[in-house]
Amino acid sequence: MKNDILSSLRPALVMTVLFALLLGLAYPLAMTGLGQTLFPVQADGSLVRANGTVIGSRLVGQAFTASGYFHPRPSAPGEGYDGLASGGSNLGPASKALHQRVAGQVAALEQAQPGQPIPVDLVTASGSGLDPDISPEAARYQVARVAKARAMNPALVRGLVEAAIERPLLGFIGEAHVNVFELNRRLDALPAKPAA
Amino acid sequence: MTTQGWLFIATFLGLVLAITKPMGIWLHALYQGRRTPLHRVLGGVERGFYALCGIDPDQDQSWRCYAVHMLVFNLALALLTYLVLRLQGVLPINRLAYPGMAADGAFNTAVSFTTNTNWQWYSGEATLSNFTQMFALTLQNFLSAATGIALAFACFRGFARRSATGIGNFWADLTRVTLYLLLPVCVVYALYLIASGVPQTLAASVQVVTLEGAHQTLALGPVASQEAIKMLGTNGGGFFNANSAHPFENPSALTDLVQMLSIFAIGAGLTWCFGKAVGNTRQGWAILAAMLTIFLAGVAIVYWQEAAGNPLLHQLGVSGGNMEGKEVRFGIVGSALFSVITTAASCGAVNAMHDSFTALGGLVAMFNIQLGEVVIGGVGAGIYGFLLFALLAVFVAGLMVGRTPEYVGKKIEAREVKLAVLAIAVLPLVILCGTALASVLPEGLAGPLNKGPHGFSEILYGFSSAVGNNGSAFAGLSSGTPFYNGLFAVAMWLGRYFVIIPMLAIAGSLAAKRYTPATSGSFPTTGPLWVGLLIGIVLIVGGLTFLPGLALGPIADHLAMVRGQLF
Numbered sequence: 161m162k163n164d165i166l167s168s169l170r171p172a173l174v175m176t177v178l179f180a181l182l183l184g185l186a187y188p189l190a191m192t193g194l195g196q197t198l199f200p201v202q203a204d205g206s207l208v209r210a211n212g213t214v215i216g217s218r219l220v221g222q223a224f225t226a227s228g229y230f231h232p233r234p235s236a237p238g239e240g241y242d243g244l245a246s247g248g249s250n251l252g253p254a255s256k257a258l259h260q261r262v263a264g265q266v267a268a269l270e271q272a273q274p275g276q277p278i279p280v281d282l283v284t285a286s287g288s289g290l291d292p293d294i295s296p297e298a299a300r301y302q303v304a305r306v307a308k309a310r311a312m313n314p315a316l317v318r319g320l321v322e323a324a325i326e327r328p329l330l331g332f333i334g335e336a337h338v339n340v341f342e343l344n345r346r347l348d349a350l351p352a353k354p355a356a
Numbered sequence: 357m358t359t360q361g362w363l364f365i366a367t368f369l370g371l372v373l374a375i376t377k378p379m380g381i382w383l384h385a386l387y388q389g390r391r392t393p394l395h396r397v398l399g400g401v402e403r404g405f406y407a408l409c410g411i412d413p414d415q416d417q418s419w420r421c422y423a424v425h426m427l428v429f430n431l432a433l434a435l436l437t438y439l440v441l442r443l444q445g446v447l448p449i450n451r452l453a454y455p456g457m458a459a460d461g462a463f464n465t466a467v468s469f470t471t472n473t474n475w476q477w478y479s480g481e482a483t484l485s486n487f488t489q490m491f492a493l494t495l496q497n498f499l500s501a502a503t504g505i506a507l508a509f510a511c512f513r514g515f516a517r518r519s520a521t522g523i524g525n526f527w528a529d530l531t532r533v534t535l536y537l538l539l540p541v542c543v544v545y546a547l548y549l550i551a552s553g554v555p556q557t558l559a560a561s562v563q564v565v566t567l568e569g570a571h572q573t574l575a576l577g578p579v580a581s582q583e584a585i586k587m588l589g590t591n592g593g594g595f596f597n598a599n600s601a602h603p604f605e606n607p608s609a610l611t612d613l614v615q616m617l618s619i620f621a622i623g624a625g626l627t628w629c630f631g632k633a634v635g636n637t638r639q640g641w642a643i644l645a646a647m648l649t650i651f652l653a654g655v656a657i658v659y660w661q662e663a664a665g666n667p668l669l670h671q672l673g674v675s676g677g678n679m680e681g682k683e684v685r686f687g688i689v690g691s692a693l694f695s696v697i698t699t700a701a702s703c704g705a706v707n708a709m710h711d712s713f714t715a716l717g718g719l720v721a722m723f724n725i726q727l728g729e730v731v732i733g734g735v736g737a738g739i740y741g742f743l744l745f746a747l748l749a750v751f752v753a754g755l756m757v758g759r760t761p762e763y764v765g766k767k768i769e770a771r772e773v774k775l776a777v778l779a780i781a782v783l784p785l786v787i788l789c790g791t792a793l794a795s796v797l798p799e800g801l802a803g804p805l806n807k808g809p810h811g812f813s814e815i816l817y818g819f820s821s822a823v824g825n826n827g828s829a830f831a832g833l834s835s836g837t838p839f840y841n842g843l844f845a846v847a848m849w850l851g852r853y854f855v856i857i858p859m860l861a862i863a864g865s866l867a868a869k870r871y872t873p874a875t876s877g878s879f880p881t882t883g884p885l886w887v888g889l890l891i892g893i894v895l896i897v898g899g900l901t902f903l904p905g906l907a908l909g910p911i912a913d914h915l916a917m918v919r920g921q922l923f
Contacts, residue, residue, distance in 0.1 A: 161420065161424065164420060164421045164424035164425065165424055165428060167421075167425075168424055168425040168428040168429070169428065170409060170410055171409035171410070171425070171429070171527050172428045172429040172431075172432045173432060174405075174408050174409045174410075175405065175409055175429060175527065175530070175531075176429070176432045176433060176436055178408065178409075179495060179498070179499060179534070180436065180491060180495050182401075182539075183494060183495045183498045183499070183534070183539070184490055184491035184492070184494055184495035185490065185491060187542070187543075187581060188490040188494055188578045188581040188582070189490075190543075191543070191546045191547070191550070191556055191580060191581040192556050192557060192558060192578055194547060194550075195546075195547070195556035195557075195580060196556070196557065198547070198550070198551070199547075199550045202550055202551060202552070202553045202554070202555070203550050203555060203556045203557055203580075204555065204557055204559070204562075204576070205555045205557070205562060205574060205576050205604065206553050206607075207562065207564075213565050214563065214564050214565070215564065215565060216564050216566055216572075217564070217574055218553075219553050219603040219604060219607050220574055220603050220604065221603075222564070222566040222567070222568075222572055223566070223570060223572075224567070224568060225568065226568060229567070229568070237597075241572065242572070242573075243561075243564070243572050243573050243574035243575055244481055244482055244561070244573050244574075244575050245479065245481070245482060245597065246479075246481065246596050246597045246598035246601075247479070247597045247598050247831070248598070248601070248680070248708075248709035248711070248712055249680065249681065249709075249712060250681070250711040250712060250805055250806075250830070250831050250832035251680065251711070251712055251805070251806060251832070252711060252718075252806040252810035252813070252832075252923075253666050253668065253678070253712070253714050253715055253810075253913065254668065254715070254808065254810065254913055254921060254922055254923055255806055255807075255810065255922070255923060256807070256922040256923060258680065258712075259668055259669075259672075259922050262669055262672055262674065263672055266672045266674060270673070277673070278673060278674050278675065279674075279675070279676060280674050280675060280677065280678075280679045281676070281679045283669075284678075284679040284680040284681075284682075285680060285681065286601070286679075286681070286682065286684070287598055287601030287681045287682055287683050287706070287707065287708045288596075288598035288601040288602045288603060288683060289598065290598070290602065290603055291603070291683050291684055291685075292603055292685075293683070293684040293685050294684060295684055328360070328609065329609060329610055331360065332360040332361075332363045332364050332367070333364060333367075333609050333613055334608065334609020334610070334612070334685055334686065334687065334690065335685060335686070335687030335690070337684045337685050344567055345567065348567065
């Protein structure tokens with residue numbers, strides 16, 4: 161036993177140092193170099209710029225509250241859509257807090273648009289708190305509100321939504337979804353029309 | 357549940373089966389220390405490592421020596437991690453100027469990453485510098501995984517060798533697994549992830565002015581290089597708090613599928629490698645069949661429950677499955693499947709928040725961990741854990757037919773069975789005692805976010821995850837306190853090494869035995885009867901002790917949910 165411990169000391173220490181240099185520094189730094197060279201846009205976070213300012217990442221959701229924009233899902237941590245605080249609500253299925261939160265959101269949606277079935281993703285918080293997507297149903301649900309706020313023809317907005325739907329790969333890998341940031345950018349890109 | 361959903365699950369299973377043999381062949385080459393094509397590139401590095409350490413890779417170690425060298429090495433790694441975490445404030449590449457961790461948190465995290473648990477009491481993007489992520493955590497992700505695979509090799513040699521005194525050389529196993537398997541796969545894997553949108557930069561954050569004119573700060577870093585080994589090595593510690601639910605860790609449904617496959621890849625390959633090592637690959641396929649049967653049952657339950665959704669929300673006029681804590685791009689089936697894989701495999705990465713699963717969906721995740729994560733299991737840990745159950749199964753079969761039990765040509769006697777029971781008993785003992793303690797002490801009761809039975813589930817899940825070295829959580833539990841940090845660290849340590857040491861003792865004892873050829877009276881350990889017996893032993897011995905705890909937690913939670921009672 162004592163001999164085993166003594167004979168282990170040198171390899172344990174030297175291996176720790178060597179692997180730390182190889183796996184803790186050389187590997188991530190080499191991958192950073194390779195990634196920045198081969199896929200610079202993705203390696204920096206798939207950022208979207210407008211007039212030199214970063215206006216978002218294609219992959220990360222952002223908060224939208226104006227009625228003229230499509231709204232994302234509820235975000236649990238902090239103020240919501242905080243890029244430095246990801247996570248879910250962690251509320252259990254029989255949680256009073258969850259029930260009250262959803263009931264509040266349902267009431268607000270019902271008041272604006274009575275009588276329409278509410279897609280579940282629109283009133284449930286995502287796992288990351290940064291979910292960039294909503295379901296096609298959740299996007300269609302919001303068409304009337306967005307069209308009204310922008311004084312646009314609902315069919316035009318509806319068309320934008322249908323064009324923005326990303327389908328599952330091969331029809332079964334993943335779920336159909338709509339990237340809210342992209343959809344709202346397309347809305348903004350439309351020529352402004354005078355209110356009817 | 358949809359046809360597309362089941363097609364997705366079937367595709368996943370098909371891909372796992374397709375990976376098993378090629379991965380097994382590669383692992384078997386490393387197990388035997390054979391030359392691979394990669395030796396041409398990395399052979400010099402391997403020899404250099406041995407020379408600097410002053411070791412002879414061909415020198416066989418007794419099981420005691422193997423165990424001691426592994427333990428001292430793990431201790432050195434834990435110490436290094438602890439120091440980096442404590443000293444983070446004065447170390448480089450810390451652009452957000454995060455201070456060092458407090459002693460209890462650093463202790464917990466050092467043990468957590470050394471034991472391949474990757475339990476995280478902290479939120480990565482708000483606590484750790486990019487230097488810490490790389491130099492402490494990425495490093496540990498590799499080496500805790502390599503340690504696990506090395507231990508599996510040592511275990512296999514116990515079964516495969518005849519009248520031998522040694523079970524291999526720890527340093528050779530560790531170095532070969534790291535250089536010829538983990539590192540090259542991760543280089544390719546990380547590049548794929550970067551191409552798919554996972555960031556890889558030394559920048560810590562970027563400022564965004566959103567379309568509505570608000571300010572948003574996005575955390576960035578060398579994510580892809582860590583993500584690759586986090587999944588391949590069944591580590592599961594996220595770069596970000598939300599883990600693989602975070603769009604920067606797991607941007608699309610395709611990266612999600614690849615991540616799920618990479619959790620199972622090595623564990624599945626090891627079953628084939630075991631069969632090859634003991635001279636009959638059907639032994640390996642039998643083990644895989646038993647594992648995948650338990651796995652599929654779990655997937656079916658979780659998918660069914662999550663797709664059915666939360667009746668309490670349906671009453672409010674909301675239609676659809678349970679999407680609380682889930683991402684739209686993965687949906688119900690992608691999240692349900694991931695949760696079963698990550699808990700079956702001791703990975704602990706999550707792409708949805710298990711705490712917000714339906715009660716029975718969460719139960720399956722918890723139960724998978726409590727079985728000892730032997731359904732594929734952690735890299736190395738899964739297969740040697742499963743072999744402990746196999747020893748019990750042949751013992752039970754031996755009692756039934758009145759013969760000395762044998763397994764793959766080795767007589768299984770009192771010493772091996774006692775050691776196997778010892779290793780298997782550690783899990784329920786520490787999980788249940790720890791949960792009981794935390795359920796009565798005020799420091800423990802301060803942890804849960806949810807009230808009622810779900811709060812108890814959070815504690816039970818926490819201890820299960822720590823002892824099982826899983827690392828996933830019912831994350832409502834606030835575990836960043838000295839009480840939980842200390843207890844969980846001890847639980848992780850016990851759950852890792854008090855299984856490993858009896859397992860290595862068994863390997864040493866078996867290696868010394870002669871080969872006993874199978875006769876017409878031997879219990880066959882390849883057919884469906886054996887697979888059924890294995891499943892029964894895993895469920896009864898591994899699972900039964902937890903039923904009272906599960907009744908108080910998720911089952912009570914489910915009944916409350918059905919009756920409409922809120923907490």
